[in-house]
Amino acid sequence: MSKSETTRQKILESTTWLIGQxxxxxxxxxxxxxxxxxxxxxIYYYYSSKEELIDAVFSWILEGYSFDKYFPIIEYTKENFVxxxxxxxxxxxxxxxxxTQLLVVQxxxxxxxxxxxxxxxxxxxxxxxxxxxxxFIDGFVHLLQKGVExxxxxxxxxxxxxxxxxxxxxxxxxxxxxxxxxxxxxxxKQAISSVLSGKExx
Amino acid sequence: MSKSETTRQKILESTTWLIGQxxxxxxxxxxxxxxxxxxxxxIYYYYSSKEELIDAVFSWILEGYSFDKYFPIIEYTKENFVxxxxxxxxxxxxxxxxxTQLLVVQxxxxxxxxxxxxxxxxxxxxxxxxxxxxxFIDGFVHLLQKGVExxxxxxxxxxxxxxxxxxxxxxxxxxxxxxxxxxxxxxxKQAISSVLSGKExx
Amino acid sequence: MSKSETTRQKILESTTWLIGQxxxxxxxxxxxxxxxxxxxxxIYYYYSSKEELIDAVFSWILEGYSFDKYFPIIEYTKENFVxxxxxxxxxxxxxxxxxTQLLVVQxxxxxxxxxxxxxxxxxxxxxxxxxxxxxFIDGFVHLLQKGVExxxxxxxxxxxxxxxxxxxxxxxxxxxxxxxxxxxxxxxKQAISSVLSGKExx
Amino acid sequence: MSKSETTRQKILESTTWLIGQxxxxxxxxxxxxxxxxxxxxxIYYYYSSKEELIDAVFSWILEGYSFDKYFPIIEYTKENFVxxxxxxxxxxxxxxxxxTQLLVVQxxxxxxxxxxxxxxxxxxxxxxxxxxxxxFIDGFVHLLQKGVExxxxxxxxxxxxxxxxxxxxxxxxxxxxxxxxxxxxxxxKQAISSVLSGKExx
DNA sequence: TATGAATGAGCATTCATTCAT
DNA sequence: AATGAATGAATGCTCATTCAT
Numbered sequence: 001m002s003k004s005e006t007t008r009q010k011i012l013e014s015t016t017w018l019i020g021q022x023x024x025x026x027x028x029x030x031x032x033x034x035x036x037x038x039x040x041x042x043i044y045y046y047y048s049s050k051e052e053l054i055d056a057v058f059s060w061i062l063e064g065y066s067f068d069k070y071f072p073i074i075e076y077t078k079e080n081f082v083x084x085x086x087x088x089x090x091x092x093x094x095x096x097x098x099x100t101q102l103l104v105v106q107x108x109x110x111x112x113x114x115x116x117x118x119x120x121x122x123x124x125x126x127x128x129x130x131x132x133x134x135x136f137i138d139g140f141v142h143l144l145q146k147g148v149e150x151x152x153x154x155x156x157x158x159x160x161x162x163x164x165x166x167x168x169x170x171x172x173x174x175x176x177x178x179x180x181x182x183x184x185x186x187x188x189k190q191a192i193s194s195v196l197s198g199k200e201x202x
Numbered sequence: 203m204s205k206s207e208t209t210r211q212k213i214l215e216s217t218t219w220l221i222g223q224x225x226x227x228x229x230x231x232x233x234x235x236x237x238x239x240x241x242x243x244x245i246y247y248y249y250s251s252k253e254e255l256i257d258a259v260f261s262w263i264l265e266g267y268s269f270d271k272y273f274p275i276i277e278y279t280k281e282n283f284v285x286x287x288x289x290x291x292x293x294x295x296x297x298x299x300x301x302t303q304l305l306v307v308q309x310x311x312x313x314x315x316x317x318x319x320x321x322x323x324x325x326x327x328x329x330x331x332x333x334x335x336x337x338f339i340d341g342f343v344h345l346l347q348k349g350v351e352x353x354x355x356x357x358x359x360x361x362x363x364x365x366x367x368x369x370x371x372x373x374x375x376x377x378x379x380x381x382x383x384x385x386x387x388x389x390x391k392q393a394i395s396s397v398l399s400g401k402e403x404x
Numbered sequence: 405m406s407k408s409e410t411t412r413q414k415i416l417e418s419t420t421w422l423i424g425q426x427x428x429x430x431x432x433x434x435x436x437x438x439x440x441x442x443x444x445x446x447i448y449y450y451y452s453s454k455e456e457l458i459d460a461v462f463s464w465i466l467e468g469y470s471f472d473k474y475f476p477i478i479e480y481t482k483e484n485f486v487x488x489x490x491x492x493x494x495x496x497x498x499x500x501x502x503x504t505q506l507l508v509v510q511x512x513x514x515x516x517x518x519x520x521x522x523x524x525x526x527x528x529x530x531x532x533x534x535x536x537x538x539x540f541i542d543g544f545v546h547l548l549q550k551g552v553e554x555x556x557x558x559x560x561x562x563x564x565x566x567x568x569x570x571x572x573x574x575x576x577x578x579x580x581x582x583x584x585x586x587x588x589x590x591x592x593k594q595a596i597s598s599v600l601s602g603k604e605x606x
Numbered sequence: 607m608s609k610s611e612t613t614r615q616k617i618l619e620s621t622t623w624l625i626g627q628x629x630x631x632x633x634x635x636x637x638x639x640x641x642x643x644x645x646x647x648x649i650y651y652y653y654s655s656k657e658e659l660i661d662a663v664f665s666w667i668l669e670g671y672s673f674d675k676y677f678p679i680i681e682y683t684k685e686n687f688v689x690x691x692x693x694x695x696x697x698x699x700x701x702x703x704x705x706t707q708l709l710v711v712q713x714x715x716x717x718x719x720x721x722x723x724x725x726x727x728x729x730x731x732x733x734x735x736x737x738x739x740x741x742f743i744d745g746f747v748h749l750l751q752k753g754v755e756x757x758x759x760x761x762x763x764x765x766x767x768x769x770x771x772x773x774x775x776x777x778x779x780x781x782x783x784x785x786x787x788x789x790x791x792x793x794x795k796q797a798i799s800s801v802l803s804g805k806e807x808x
Numbered sequence: 809t810a811t812g813a814a815t816g817a818g819c820a821t822t823c824a825t826t827c828a829t
Numbered sequence: 830a831a832t833g834a835a836t837g838a839a840t841g842c843t844c845a846t847t848c849a850t
Contacts, residue, residue, distance in 0.1 A: 004809075021320045025227050029845065041847080042810050050845060106318060113311055116379060118223045130380045137382075160392035163384060164370060167377075171369040177318060178332045180339075182365060190362035194396025206834075231820065241836050243822080248834095252820060408830070425724045429631050433824060445826080446831050454824060510722060517715055520783060522627045534784045541786075564796035567788060568774060571781075575773040581722060582736045584743075586769060594766035598800025610813070634840060645815050647843080652813095656841060 008046045010036045015057050020103040024054060024114050058111055058125060061104050065132055067139030076143065078150040085143065086192055089169060093184045096173045105173050136166040144195070153196045161195040210248045212238045217259050222305040226256060226316050253323055260313055260327060263306050267334055269341030278345065280352040287345065288394055291371060295386045298375045307375050338368040346397070355398045363397045412450045414440050419461050424507040428458060428518050462515055462529060465508050469536055471543030480547065482554040489547065490596055493573060497588045500577045509577050540570040548599070557600045565599045614652045616642045621663050626709040630660060630720050657727055664717055664731060667710050671738055673745030682749065684756040691749065692798055695775060699790045702779045711779050742772040750801070759802045767801040 014035040018027040029050055033040040047053035070092045076084055095101055108129065115125030140162035148155045168191045172184045216237040220229040231252055235242040249255035272294045278286055297303055310331065317327030342364035350357045370393045374386045418439040422431040433454055437444040451457035474496045480488055499505055512533065519529030544566035552559045572595045576588045620641040624633040635656055639646040653659035676698040682690055701707055714735065721731030746768035754761045774797045778790045 007809090023225075023227065023315065023319050023321075025225065026319070026321055028843075030843080039811050040845090041812085044846080045810065106315070109311070109315055112380065113225065113308070113315060116308060117225055117228070126381055130382055133377075133380055133382060157388070157392050157395075160385070160389045161396075163389045164366075164393050164396065167370055167373040167389070168366060171373045175335075175369075178314065178335055179328060180332055180335060183362070186359070187362045187365050187369070190359050191366050191396075193359075194363075194366065194393075197399070209834085230818075232818080242820090243837085244835055246821075411830085427629075427631065427719065427723050427725075429629065430723070430725055432822075434822080443832050444824090445833085448825080449831065510719070513715070513719055516784065517629065517712070517719060520712060521629055521632070530785055534786055537781075537784055537786060561792070561796050561799075564789070564793045565800075567793045568770075568797050568800065571774055571777040571793070572770060575777045579739075579773075582718065582739055583732060584736055584739060587766070590763070591766045591769045591773070594763050595770055595800075597763075598767075598770065598797075598803075601803065613813085635842085636839080644813095646841090647816085648814050650842075 004046075007036070007038065007042075011038075011043060011046055011053065012057060012060055015053060016061060016107055017103065019057065019110055020106045024110050057107075058128070061107055062128060062132065067136045071139055071143060073139070073143055073146065076146055078152070081147055081150055081152055082192070082196065085147075086189055089188045089192070090185045092169065093172055093188060097176060097184070102176055106177060109174070109177065133166065133170065136169065137162055140165045147196070165191060165195060209238070209240065209244075213245060213248055213255065214259060214262055217255060218263060218309055219305065221256075221259065221312055222308045226312050257324060259309075260330075263309055264330060264334065269338045273341060273345060275341070275345055275348065278348055280354070283349060283352055283354055284394070284398065287349075288391055291390045291394070292387045294371065295374055295390060299378060299386070304378055308379060311376070311379070335368070335372065338371065339364055342367045349398070367393060367397060408450075411440070411442065411446075415447060415450055415457065416461060416464055419457060420465060420511055421507065423461065423514055424510045428514050461511075462532075465511055466532060466536065469508075471540045475543055475547060477543070477547055477550065480550055482556070485551055485554055485556055486596070486600065489551075490593055493592045493596070494589045496573065497576055497592060501580060501588075506580060510581060513578070513581065537570070537574065540573065541566055544569045551600070569595060569599060613642070613644065613648075617649060617652055617659065618663060618666055621659060622667060622713055623709065625660075625663065625716055626712045630716050661728060663713075664734075667713055668734060668738065673742045677745055677749060679745070679749055679752065682752055684758070687753055687756055687758055688798070688802065691753075692795055695794045695798070696791045698775065699778055699794060703782060703790070708782055712783060715780070715783070739772070739776065742775065743768055746771045753802070771797060771801060 011032065015027060015032050018031055018035060021027075022031070029040050029043055032053075033043055036043075043053065047056060071085070071088045096105060111125045112129050115123060115127075115129065141159060144153065144158050144162050144165075145155075147153045148158065153161075168188065172182065172187060175182055175184075213234065217229060217234050220233055220237060223229075224233070231242050231245055234255075235245055238245075245255065249258060273287070273290045298307060313327045314331050317325055317329075317331070343361055346355065346360050346364055346367075347357075349355045350360065355363075370390065374384065374389060377384055377386075415436065419431060419436050422435055422439060425431075426435070433444050433447055436457075437447055440447075447457065451460060475489070475492045500509060515529045516533050519527060519531075519533065545563055548557065548562050548566050548569075549559075551557045552562065557565075572592065576586065576591060579586055579588075617638065621633060621638050624637055624641060627633075628637070635646050635649055638659075639649055642649075649659065653662060677691070677694045702711060717731045718735050721729055721733075721735070747765060750759065750764050750768055750771075751761075753759045754764065759767075774794065778788065778793060781788055781790075
């Protein structure tokens, strides 16, 4: 990696970390420059404005955050279905409980709120995060359809079940931010169990 | 209400609305004063600092936000249990989908992130929000225990089931912020259904 | 003393004390009102502006600060002259080393500087303090003239001797402000001794 | 001198002058910037806070203000002692009666009072000024000891004599601030004369 | 590839003062 | 005799941004 690219990367990392600590608006270019070890105007050599830098941070942390990465539908078979859906979810939750991922979750939430604000020039944040969330819902719909095909569950209320799974996963990621400790694996198992055997339409 | 109290209330409301629009830090006293229709220093007649005003906003929106308000355990009987738990949840979700409550949810999320930040003087925000969330989890534990007593469900995995319900409710409140439209009533029904009939311990 | 006069007096005292602690400009009406135990606008009932209050404080602490109070020329005789001039000076210095008088000295110095400033509306401070100082010089001239009449010293350089005494007394009052501890009585005795026996015109 | 250093120096000079005119607290960054001919935030490029700027001004005006600069003990001989001590003092007094030095004296007094105030963050002002004053007292002690060695005066009460000389010099510097015109040279001669021939221990 | 020097806009806060009551 | 409510002006300070080098 060239020196230029190294610096660019350091700016990205420092900014992400600072956003996790102080939020987007309170992370000033002074702080960022200071944290990287360069002078403030030097940032403009790499990003033409703070907005552009923030955009770059957003893209950077969002890339590779997809349903398929964690739940590779193609690998699911009738035999491994139940075990795998549990394991994949547990692995995602474990991964997200590392310090790095807690930072990512915090930063994503910063962007989510930031994207909702009037002053935000870039409404795309909201849309992109929505797309990711929607991707998880759609992913679970596809996955559960496979479960139906395998005869492991009924097709009724399938979309709602998929939503419950997506919601549960999302919220289990967010709870550490509030400081509530949960046995996330157990909750996830319970959610799967409910979905696979639930008799809806009461 | 005296003129003084009216002004104090208007400051509170304007600030809440502005926080929903621009975030806590970007909601400047200039904006607030402007929005209320007074001059900036007048705010100091009512609140001795911005921090104190923000604290007052937080207390104001948090008051009366409790499990018992929405799920009055005492009113639950064997006969009305299933119907009532569904209806109470649906009512909470409907209430929260009003513009006012969307604002409250957004603002609560602002405080949640704000309380996580290093620069924030008042770490109490996080703790108080945690207490409310924990109150919902504990509330559902109690409620489901009653369900067990009524013979409507098994006691196994009860705590995890309670967590799933609390998470689901929380996330259903948050989803509108992302812009995802869900049939929240259907999802809630599905969650209840899963919980009441789920066979855990696979 | 009527309630009105009591309050007026309390304002004066509090302001003096605050000026000693924080200086004239940093002693705000808020602080004064707070210290007195009244509301800020109430001060305007007694003094039509901060300037007028400050003027009143100045007059109050300056009144009774005269040469004659400490060195009553009429009581000086040939027999008691040397002893009395020493004792009177020592008494003045002792008096000024009390906490109250240290405050007065500090406040007088505040006014001295304040009166030198461009922003000061009231140049009279400087003139009045000058008058007091000049009064001490003139007083010592008269006193030493009596000493000459009594045959206790030569008349040559009398004015300069008087100035040395006045200066010495003034500075001995000010030194505690800097924090330098001196045997003020000894220094004063030395000054008198020098003046009474000094052979000028070298 | 680079442009940067020129600006830094101009800020220092303007601030000193403004402190002499308006006092430390009333010398606002706006006034300073205006006086220098730059914008307010530019000051922060050179000094990270008003406090730091004020500190720099203090150090600047205090540097080189020492007893030895005016009374070089090493140059004193038996033959030149009396004449030189008079001349050195007269020269110091003449120097201090220039406009520049009057400003310095006024500013030093501002710092002295400022350092006494509660709100002042930097109590070091008082200590450093005390050190300078103490330096003059100690200097005169050394000088008079030489005078004793030369047989020009008695050793008794030497410290008090030294204090009288230091006080006299100090006060002669301060009197112009009050507006009192004195024949400072004559007063200084008188003080020296008193000290050299005075018979203490009455 | 980076920075030294500078700035306009805006921030939270404090101030002396006013005025109807 | 005193005050509740309000304000215009100013304070120290931070910000993202510019631009010549």
